[in-house]
Amino acid sequence: MKIANYSSEPLINEEELKKRIEAIGKAISRDFQGQSLIVVGVLKGSFIFLADLVRQVNLELKVEFIGVKSYEGTESTGHVQITTDLTSDIKGQNVLLVEDIVDTGMTLDFLINTLRLKQPKTLKTCALLSKPEAHVMKNPIDYVGFEISNEFVVGYGLDLNGLYRNIPYIAQIKPD
Numbered sequence: 001m002k003i004a005n006y007s008s009e010p011l012i013n014e015e016e017l018k019k020r021i022e023a024i025g026k027a028i029s030r031d032f033q034g035q036s037l038i039v040v041g042v043l044k045g046s047f048i049f050l051a052d053l054v055r056q057v058n059l060e061l062k063v064e065f066i067g068v069k070s071y072e073g074t075e076s077t078g079h080v081q082i083t084t085d086l087t088s089d090i091k092g093q094n095v096l097l098v099e100d101i102v103d104t105g106m107t108l109d110f111l112i113n114t115l116r117l118k119q120p121k122t123l124k125t126c127a128l129l130s131k132p133e134a135h136v137m138k139n140p141i142d143y144v145g146f147e148i149s150n151e152f153v154v155g156y157g158l159d160l161n162g163l164y165r166n167i168p169y170i171a172q173i174k175p176d
């Protein structure tokens with residue numbers, strides 16, 4: 001696919017995404033068997049992953065979103081700010097935080113610290129993509145879809161300056 005001033009190649013195709021998300025959904029259903037769950041999607045990038053993931057989870061669950069602003073362009077700024085907060089109480093609940101991609105992990109660390117203050121019963125993390133080479137974070141990711149190298153990707157909810165979220169697969173993007 002040709003994107004203005006960028007060329008993109010599929011890195012993870014739709015079939016691969018579907019299979020891996022089915023497997024993560026099964027693992028979550030098994031790990032929380034007999035319990036309920038609040039799935040917290042990190043806006044905006046997780047919206048497509050979360051929509052596909054929850055349909056593979058066979059549990060009583062609720063969906064919440066938390067909005068963060070952490071990036072300008074393709075470089076991490078290290079500044080994380082909450083733009084949309086949760087609308088229900090997570091105290092005493094099993095919470096699964098769902099991220100699109102973990103790069104440095106600063107967003108995930110910030111969100112874990114923030115959500116822990118709300119005293120959930122358990123707090124687990126899930127990311128569709130992870131870039132281990134870029135990690136500086138302290139917390140583990142409990143469920144990871146795919147580990148990728150340290151390159152910028154778009155599609156399947158992930159953006160570059162707000163664009164390309166609607167590409168149905170994960171694309172690697174390089175300036176022309």
Ligand code: IMP
Nearest residue numbers: 076102103104105106107152153158159
């Ligand atoms: P971190 O705090 O460095 O882990 O950055 C996490 C956030 O940065 C993600 O939730 C994305 O919004 C964004 N991000 C990091 N890498 C990429 C990428 O390759 N493509 C699109 N967004 C990215």
